[in-house]
Amino acid sequence: MTQTLQRDLFGLDEPPEPPVAGLFADVVFDRPLDHAFTYAVSDDLAASIAVGKRVRAPFGRGDRTTIGYCVRLTETPPTRPVKELTAVLDDDALLDDHLMRLTRWMADYYLCGWGQVLNAVVPAGARDKAGTRLRMFIEAVARKETPAHLPTKQGAVLQYLHEVHHPVELRELTRRMHCGPGPVEALVSKGLARRIARRMDHFIDAGEESGEPVGPITLNADQRRVWAELEPALHGGGFQAFLLHGVTGSGKTEIYLRAIEEVVRQGKEALVLVPEISLTPQTIARFQGRCGETAVMHSHLGDAERGGHWRRVAAGQVQVVVGARSAVFAPARNLGLIVIDEEHESTFKQESTPRYHARDVAVMRARLENIPILLGSATPSLESWHNAQRGQYTLLTLPQRVLDRPLPPVTLIDRRHEEPRRGRVPALSAGLEHAMRDALREGGQVILMLNRRGFSTHIHCPSCGHIESCRFCDLGLTYHKQRDVMLCHYCGYEEAPPKNCQLCGQAAVRYHGLGTEKLQTEVEELFPNYVVRRMDSDTMRRPGSHGRTLAAFREGLIHILMGTQMIAKGLDFPNVTLVGVVNADVGLHVPDFRAAERTFQLLAQVAGRAGRGPRGGRVIVQTLTPEHPCIALAAAHDYAGFTAAELIHRRAHNYPPYQRMARVIVRSHDQQAAGAFADRLAAAFAEILQKLAEKGPAEVRLLGPAEAPVFRLKGYFRYHFQLQSPSAATLHQVLRAVLPMQRPPTGVEFTLDVDPFNML
Numbered sequence: 131m132t133q134t135l136q137r138d139l140f141g142l143d144e145p146p147e148p149p150v151a152g153l154f155a156d157v158v159f160d161r162p163l164d165h166a167f168t169y170a171v172s173d174d175l176a177a178s179i180a181v182g183k184r185v186r187a188p189f190g191r192g193d194r195t196t197i198g199y200c201v202r203l204t205e206t207p208p209t210r211p212v213k214e215l216t217a218v219l220d221d222d223a224l225l226d227d228h229l230m231r232l233t234r235w236m237a238d239y240y241l242c243g244w245g246q247v248l249n250a251v252v253p254a255g256a257r258d259k260a261g262t263r264l265r266m267f268i269e270a271v272a273r274k275e276t277p278a279h280l281p282t283k284q285g286a287v288l289q290y291l292h293e294v295h296h297p298v299e300l301r302e303l304t305r306r307m308h309c310g311p312g313p314v315e316a317l318v319s320k321g322l323a324r325r326i327a328r329r330m331d332h333f334i335d336a337g338e339e340s341g342e343p344v345g346p347i348t349l350n351a352d353q354r355r356v357w358a359e360l361e362p363a364l365h366g367g368g369f370q371a372f373l374l375h376g377v378t379g380s381g382k383t384e385i386y387l388r389a390i391e392e393v394v395r396q397g398k399e400a401l402v403l404v405p406e407i408s409l410t411p412q413t414i415a416r417f418q419g420r421c422g423e424t425a426v427m428h429s430h431l432g433d434a435e436r437g438g439h440w441r442r443v444a445a446g447q448v449q450v451v452v453g454a455r456s457a458v459f460a461p462a463r464n465l466g467l468i469v470i471d472e473e474h475e476s477t478f479k480q481e482s483t484p485r486y487h488a489r490d491v492a493v494m495r496a497r498l499e500n501i502p503i504l505l506g507s508a509t510p511s512l513e514s515w516h517n518a519q520r521g522q523y524t525l526l527t528l529p530q531r532v533l534d535r536p537l538p539p540v541t542l543i544d545r546r547h548e549e550p551r552r553g554r555v556p557a558l559s560a561g562l563e564h565a566m567r568d569a570l571r572e573g574g575q576v577i578l579m580l581n582r583r584g585f586s587t588h589i590h591c592p593s594c595g596h597i598e599s600c601r602f603c604d605l606g607l608t609y610h611k612q613r614d615v616m617l618c619h620y621c622g623y624e625e626a627p628p629k630n631c632q633l634c635g636q637a638a639v640r641y642h643g644l645g646t647e648k649l650q651t652e653v654e655e656l657f658p659n660y661v662v663r664r665m666d667s668d669t670m671r672r673p674g675s676h677g678r679t680l681a682a683f684r685e686g687l688i689h690i691l692m693g694t695q696m697i698a699k700g701l702d703f704p705n706v707t708l709v710g711v712v713n714a715d716v717g718l719h720v721p722d723f724r725a726a727e728r729t730f731q732l733l734a735q736v737a738g739r740a741g742r743g744p745r746g747g748r749v750i751v752q753t754l755t756p757e758h759p760c761i762a763l764a765a766a767h768d769y770a771g772f773t774a775a776e777l778i779h780r781r782a783h784n785y786p787p788y789q790r791m792a793r794v795i796v797r798s799h800d801q802q803a804a805g806a807f808a809d810r811l812a813a814a815f816a817e818i819l820q821k822l823a824e825k826g827p828a829e830v831r832l833l834g835p836a837e838a839p840v841f842r843l844k845g846y847f848r849y850h851f852q853l854q855s856p857s858a859a860t861l862h863q864v865l866r867a868v869l870p871m872q873r874p875p876t877g878v879e880f881t882l883d884v885d886p887f888n889m890l
């Protein structure tokens with residue numbers, strides 16, 4: 131973006147005074163700008179300024195005070211006049227050199243402003259000092275002579291301050307000396323003591339609800355082989371990426387724990403990333419019980435808790451950080467290992483600026499800090515699997531479950547030929563219902579997974595065919611019976627269910643489709659003597675509800691646990707002898723090239739919840755497409771077969787991992803304006819690609835623009851197109867050549883997503 135355009139957009143005025151010798155700071159702001167702005171640092175601020183601290187600076191037309199981050203200090207005067215910083219906001223740098231380099235790489239790779247990245251990775255609790263308060267400390271002033279005739283209380287306080295040789299908090303001082311603040315204030319007024327204001331952390335970690343930690347276990351032959359390959363890297367240091375592919379129940383977590391223990395023994399720190407839904411008390415207890423002081427960071431924490439954990443990690447008070455996506459930015463100062471569990475999870479992808487993937491950022495952080503990284507999954511992403519196949523990652527395998535327990539047998543039930551019962555097709559087939567009765571009668575527990583919440587997935591009129599849809603999205607509304615409301619799961623729009631069709635007025639509206647709420651009703655009717663609980667985002671809203679439900683299930687107080695994908699991963703319950711997938715086709719037939727991969731991963735993961743104990747177990751999968759490769763191969767526990775077939779498909783269509791991809795979305799409340807700008811933007815890309823083609827074979831492919839699969843979302847009309855290239859560098863070159871020069875008209879926005887995961 132040229133300086134002229136930036137000045138046009140943000141009103142950057144030329145300061146009146148030219149720069150003189152002194153200290154200068156490069157500052158970035160939370161703006162989509164690709165460079166820093168230079169400011170003069172006054173003598174008053176020179177002692178407190180540092181890279182990684184936030185500053186206040188005049189910015190834009192009118193010199194509006196704006197907060198930015200200092201990213202560089204220099205004594206070389208700039209060639210043009212500069213403004214002066216007005217304040218330094220932080221006592222300590224919020225980011226060290228490692229995180230500064232990592233965020234700079236993110237800004238370059240994901241093509242967003244460095245200031246946008248910095249503002250996103252530092253939690254609000256750390257920026258705003260949430261969970262801290264100013265406390266007053268008192269220290270003695272060094273003097274050659276102490277006044278001889280001080281009152282008794284003042285003399286005692288002064289003597290104590292000289293003896294301890296450090297500042298003492300005022301409240302602590304008065305408590306120890308059995309006096310009020312009067313004698314202390316008198317010493318200050320006489321110049322014998324002075325006040326020091328310090329911002330102190332009063333965040334108290336209440337801890338996580340967790341079970342008893344499990345001690346080390348004896349490794350089996352496969353685990354010993356994996357450990358023998360991994361251990362030298364933990365001792366030798368240096369960057370090396372390992373992909374641990376282990377079937378469900380194969381003991382991957384024990385490998386993680388041993389690796390972390392080894393790093394902690396060396397006086398270093400470890401960072402563990404897990405999907406948000408896997409941050410269960412059971413998972414947390416494993417790390418807290420064996421790996422030293424542990425900080426847990428996830429989205430349910432308040433600002434004070436987030437800020438408190440951030441400061442504890444930065445102060446070196448924590449050996450292990452366990453957290454979800456944003457924990458990849460934890461300010462560990464002596465990192466020795468990064469672990470990513472369930473590395474295939476799509477929740478590691480951020481869907482707002484900066485649109486980073488935590489797995490890829492973690493790999494880059496490990497590279498920049500020259501440490502090993504361990505990625506693990508029973509169903510690795512095709513990108514990671516491809517990296518292992520071509521030698522970028524070292525592949526480690528755990529092909530068998532611990533204690534030689536077999537993987538559970540999987541039965542597919544074809545629901546296309548299911549006979550209706552009492553005039554309708556029930557949620558549970560006869561085969562699944564009978565299997566549940568057998569499992570429960572024998573004292574086992576049952577997990578049922580349906581990855582669709584609500585009661586009825588759509589409401590339609592049989593007379594005219596009208597489907598009740600969201601006012602702001604091109605999506606049908608889902609009926610939630612408990613709240614008696616129709617709800618859009620994308621924008622949150624709510625509406626009362628109609629008594630008559632809103633299009634033709636007929637009273638025969640019908641509720642169709644199956645969600646977890648309806649499934650719970652049917653299961654409770656079929657099994658009235660058993661305790662049934664549902665886990666989805668509707669029932670797990672209260673803090674701790676997730677952990678309490680799982681604890682009750684572990685104790686046998688719940689017989690049937692049902693829910694969405696949050697029950698499919700990371701759970702280890704030995705008494706689960708049956709897992710049922712109510713509808714395996716949810717999410718399969720959508721316009722997304724990763725749909726088959728996600729379906730395979732979900733089925734394989736939920737099947738892995740069965741048969742983890744000595745009683746064994748089985749899995750029943752209900753589907754309308756039992757012949758689909760992702761379903762048939764998941765039933766056979768054949769990950770290698772699925773990846774081989776899917777990679778052939780990806781290569782044929784130039785999809786990742788064989789080519790890199792970027793997706794551009796243009797949106798506006800005005801459909802015509804959005805379409806016109808999408809055409810203009812695509813034409814600009816086509817012009818650049820034509821110039822590249824004249825120099826040699828075209829390496830970038832442009833698809834679109836076209837209406838997005840969900841054309842209207844949250845009131846915006848959306849057009850999208852994508853660019854693909856075998857070379858990430860070439861793709862970035864094209865994007866940088868076009869996007870900074872495009873200024874959308876008023877009311878039109880565009881976003882760029884590098885390595886997109888959501889294609890809808």
